[in-house]
Amino acid sequence: MFLPLFLAMLWGGSQALDSFKLQVQEFVMVQEGLCMVVPCSIFYPSRGWSPTTPAYGFWFRDQTPKPSLPVATNKPDQDVDTSTQGRFQLLGDPSESCSLLIREAHLEDSAVYFFRFERGDYVKYNFMEYKFYLEVTALTQKPEIYVPEILQPGHQVTLFCAFNWIFDECPVPTLSWIGNTVSPHEASSRTSYFSELTFTPRPQDHNTELTCRVDFSREGVSTENTVRLSVAYAPENLKVMVSQANRTALENLESGASLRVLEGQSLRLLCVAHSNPPAQLSWARLGRTVSPSQPSDPGVLELPQIQTEQEGEFTCRAQNPLGSQNISLSLFVVSPPQLLGPSCSQEDEGLRCSCSSRARPAPSLRWRLGERLLEGELSNASFEVASSSAGPWANSSLSLREGLSSSLRLSCEALNGHGAQSGSVLLLPDEKGLASGAFASGISLGIGVTTLLFLCFILILVRTLRKKWTQAKVPAPAPAPAPAPAPGEAPRSRFSRRSTILDYINVIPKAGPLKQKAKPSSPSQPPPADGHSLEARKNQKELHPVSHNCPGPKSSLPASEAENNQEELHYAVLNFPGLRPWETQRPEGTHPEYAEIQFH
Incomplete structure (x- = not known):
């Protein structure tokens, strides 16, 4: 009997102790300056108090071993911690709720907190086993702004700003708008968790900043x-950036600019426009659309090797739904001078020289005569300069009438803004006082060759005559008696006075021996057995062959072999129709006669 009663008493005491309970979350986080509520519920035994007995709650910062003043309480005349006074507050009826309101959280508020409850004589309890940890972090939360992606200029629009930290028990922050687009009236602050801004955007408002600010009481x-802000507008500030000859530096060109590029160089044109939404870019040349070098970036136009035919106007067009804009530039292909000449020719009155050059733009030509510079149109007694140009070509001529000498220095120069080139002429004297070195050398060589050929011809002629006279020494059959002269008529010589020393000479250049022997055009008369024959033989002995280096037989054959080897004559055929007898005395008033010498 005693044991059951004792167990019942133990069970009732244990139940009484367990009836003190607290429900609160163990970990709470809040950002500095913000406000939050920590929900809390309390359970305690119904002993030692009546419904009219007041209930008191206390929140303490846990500072073991001895707690300090409470940070919040509902008990009158109870001192509280000054660092939390006015910011920490118990919410609701302490007999049922232990919820804690924290306003304007400070970083130093981070700590462990526990709750104490008092009601009547019996219920006085520290809920040490039910604590929570408060962590205060830096303020990172920002208000949210709701704005359309693209604002249409001239159309009124409303923007919204909201701060999503709403507790009924917390004080309302102050929201305000800051920006160039905000009027002074719209910039005034409003105490609320939500704010709106109505205004009419302008094109110049594009890319401007708009700020929503939230201020707390602290x-x-x-x-x-x-x-x-993103405000739609038509393309503007259109420009072209240029890169030439693989240079990375870009040059900005405005509309109507002229661009000069060396022939053969590479060129890269980049078209850039400001617009919202982004404009569609395209290139055109002389009114015809040019295919983009990079389809993914139609604003880029690459010309790898500039040619003359690519000259002209290039236009970039930027277009979006609000409008379009064009920019044009003129492309000019330039090149340094390429000189042709100078060349000179001799004229009756002196020397005439000409010079030409091609370049873009057309070059200017000038002559340098010694130390004197001649350009343009000049004329005097000594010289005359005439110049002309057509397209990329320039021509100039110089006529010199006096002052010509071998020491004269003459040159032609071509130049434009992209380069220069010059050429010189070397003058040498000739029979008339001036000729080129090549012309003088050619004349000397021609004279030498002609003289050598003439000497060879004379030596061949002498050798051939000697062979003929050698053949004349061989005895010949007795000739038939000549008819008797008529009465009273003087005896006639066997040769006419009209006979010639050489009636015909035919020089035939031939590489091999003749195929057949040469035949005389008329029968050869043997030399008469009179004194004239002896005189002829006597004269023949005075002709001797001369040693020479001309082409022909390399040695003279004996007389006996000469008769049987007529084919030894490789280069000439000499025909002697007859010989005029040598006269011991020449009649007075007579002169020798000669036939024509022909070269074939």
């Missing part, structure tokens, strides 16, 4: 968010 604690 001084210096605030947060804000900033956005950039």
Whole structure:
């Protein structure tokens, strides 16, 4: 009997002790300056108090071993911690709720907190086993701004700003708008968790900043968010950037600019426009669309090797739904001078020289005569300069009438803004006082060759005559008696006075021996057995062959072999129709006669 009663008493005491309970979350986080509520519920035994007995709650910062003053309480005349006074507050009826309101959280508020409850004589309890940890972090939360992606200029629009930290028990922050697009009236602050801004955007408002600011009651604690407005506008500030000959540096060109590029160089044109939404870019040359070098970037036009035919106007067009804009530039292909000449020719009155050059733009030509510079149109007694140009070509001529000498220095120069080139002429004297070195050398060589050929011809002629006279020494059959002269008529010589020393000489250049022997055009008369024959033989002995280096037989054959080897004559055929007898005395008033010498 005693044991059951004792167990019942133990069970009732244990139940009484377990009836003190607290429900609160163990970990709470809040950002600095913000406000939050920590929900809390309490359970305690119904002993030692009546419904009219007041209930008191206390929140303490856990500072073991001895707690300090409470941070919040509902008990009158109870001192509280000054660092939390006015910011920490019990919410609701302490007999049922232990919820804690924290305003304007400070970083130093981070700590462990526990709750104490008092009601009547019996219920006085520290809920040490039910603690929570408060962590205060830096303020990172920002208000949210709701703005359309693209604002149409001239159309009214409303923007919204909201701060999503809403507790009925917390004080309302102050929201304000800051920006160039905001009027002074719209910039005034409003105490709320939500704010709106109505305005009419302008094209110049594009890319401007608009800020929504949230201020809390504590001084210096605030947060804000900033956005950039995107206002639609037509293309503007269109320009072209140029890169030449693989250079990385870009040159900006405005509309109507002229661009000069060396022939053969590479060129890269980049078209850039400001617009919203982004404009569609395209290139055209002389009104015809040019295919883009990079389809993914139609604003880029690459010309790898500039040619003359690519000259002209290039236009970039930028277009979007709000409008379009064009930019044009003129492309000119340039090149340094390429000189042709100078060349000179001799004229009756002196020397005439000409010079030409091609370049873009057309070059200017000038002559340098010694130390004197001649350009343009000049004329005097000594010289005359005439110049002309057509397209990329320039021509100039110089006529010199006096002052010509071998020491004269003459040159032609061509130049434009992209280069220069010059050429010189070397003058040498000739029979008339001036000729080129090549012309003088050619004359000397021609004279030498002609003289050598003439000497060879004379030596061949002498050798051939000697062979003929050698053949004349061989005895011949007795000739038939000549008819008697008529009465009273003087005896006639066997040779006419009209006979010639050489009636015909035929020089035939031939590489091999003759195929057949040469036949005389008329029968050869043997030399008469009179004194004239002896005189002829006597004269023949005075002709001797001369040693020479001309082409022909390399040695003279004996007389006996000469008769049987007529084919030894490789280069000439000499025909002697007859010989005029040598006269011991020449009649007075007579002169020798000669036949024509022909060369074939």
